[in-house]
Every structure is written in structure tokens, then in C-alpha cells.
């Protein structure tokens with residue numbers, strides 16, 4: 534009875550593989566071009582909306598491109614806004630003008 538195969542080497546390799554989780558792709562973009570105004574800016578940033586990646590040089594451009602507009606008054610909805618039946622509203626008042634009454638800015642009371 535003599536079995537002298539040592540699994541020490543295999544174990545050593547396993548320990549090394551633990552490090553793989555830390556490998557990261559370089560997420561730094563040196564230069565990005567805003568898809569709204571075309572400005573190339575080293576601090577451009579990406580916004581992922583519905584799985585699609587957009588590049589902007591400013592939040593203003595991002596809002597211009599991506600923010601929904603109020604179905605009643607047409608302003609860009611930069612805050613949370615409201616949604617009903619696929620339509621966006623900037624506030625409960627605008628929703629009401631379109632006949633959507635179940636949305637409320639604040640709890641009715643007093």
C-alpha cells in the first residue's frame with residue numbers, strides 16, 4: 534500500500550485562481566464625444582438607458598436627449614415625474630388636465 538501522489542501542486546494553483554475576481558476592465562474613457570452637441574470632453578460620461586449606452590459631456594445634454602417630456606405642458610421631466618398609461622407628467626396638475634386623476638403630488642388631506 535503506497536500511494537504517494539501529492540495534490541500539493543494542484544492546491545497551489547487553486548489558491549492563485551482566487552485572484553481572478555479582482556480583474557477589472559479599464560473603465561476609464563480618455564475622451565468621449567457628446568452625442569447631442571458633438572463636444573469632445575475628457576469628462577464625458579455614459580448613461581445606460583434601456584440597455585443602450587449614451588455618451589454626454591454634460592447633464593444638460595443628457596436631459597435634452599433622454600429626459601421624458603410632460604404630456605401636457607411639454608417641460609423636460611428632470612425629477613421623478615409621474616407616469617400613467619405610458620404618458621409622462623411633470624406633476625399631478627398636468628396629469629389631471631389629461632384626465633389622469635389617480636396621480637397625486639402629495640397626500641390629500643386637511
Ligand SMILES: [Zn+2]
Pocket residue numbers: 567568569570571572589590591594
Ligand atoms: Zn453635449
Ligand SMILES: [Zn+2]
Pocket residue numbers: 603604605606607608622623624627
Ligand atoms: Zn407638466
